[in-house]
Amino acid sequence: MTTYVVISRRTWSIALVGLIGLGAFAYVVLAPPSDAQAARALAYLDVFFIIASAIVIMLVATSFKPGEALWRQWMLIGLGTASFAIGDVAWAFTDLVLKRPAPSPGLPDVFYFITTVALGVGVMRAAIAFRRVSVTMRTPIVITAALMSALVLGESVFVLMGVVSDPALSFAAKALGVYYPLADIVFLFGPALFIVLVVSRLGRGSLGWPWWAVAAGLACMSVSDLVFSALQTSGSYLAGSPVDLGWMAGFVLLACGASIAHDVAHPLRHT
């Protein structure tokens, strides 16, 4: 008997639906309808896809035995995704139902905070676990630490100093203005780079497949977060901006990664 892993139709379907959704959302973002009310509502189209991604990831996480390593890793990633979806729903509710600008800092930021930490910890746990199958960690650690340090230093000089010294910002706004860019590097970019460096050691080994999609997702989010924090600090962010495309793509990629993890966990047998 030999076993082999194939990417299932379910995974291809998730990728296809995500791609179609991204195309539709990009169209809405780049060419919004002339009716202002419709344009505002459609600006939150991405939220449905993020909720769907959270559901997919949670379903995959619960398909593993409670307590096993993959269950914990995917539960953390699912928690991060669900938390982002709740934050977005709170933001949309304030904007569309209460008809006032979403407060920032405000309730959604609590959920976005949980998102960054849960995603970062989940992915780092997954990456470090590969040490158990003799994947060497030294080079990935050195490269990730060096790049993260350089980015934090550059960001401190070019972005964070400006935020901290801006007299027009409240303490809470400054704290968020510092937290988001740093969290992008520490919890999104760093873990994404680290797990890519780790699973690249497997070559075509299927245990690495889900994490390529996850790393690509975190990279998309990381870029969106960086742009968002710059726009938010200057007060120019509006829901339905091209920045939202990065988050939507990121969470769709996480859902694809989760589905691939399910495929890897159910290999086909050939005798």
Added chain:
Amino acid sequence: MAPLADDLRSALQPYLGAATAACVQSLAASLGRSADSLDAADLPALEGQLRASLSAVAAAGTVDTIIEDLRSRP
């Protein structure tokens, strides 16, 4: 009969890819053996080590399948 190490490499290759050789060596070392000196008598202990190592990165079902694959080899 093919050496156990070869069977182990074949069973792990689809999952661990390029990291297979290092993992097989490490598993053998954990039993106090070299990879090429593993034989059928080591299989029960090897299964335990395999389960402990792989469970960090693979689902329980995947580990069961790999062990079943290993046992089914002549």
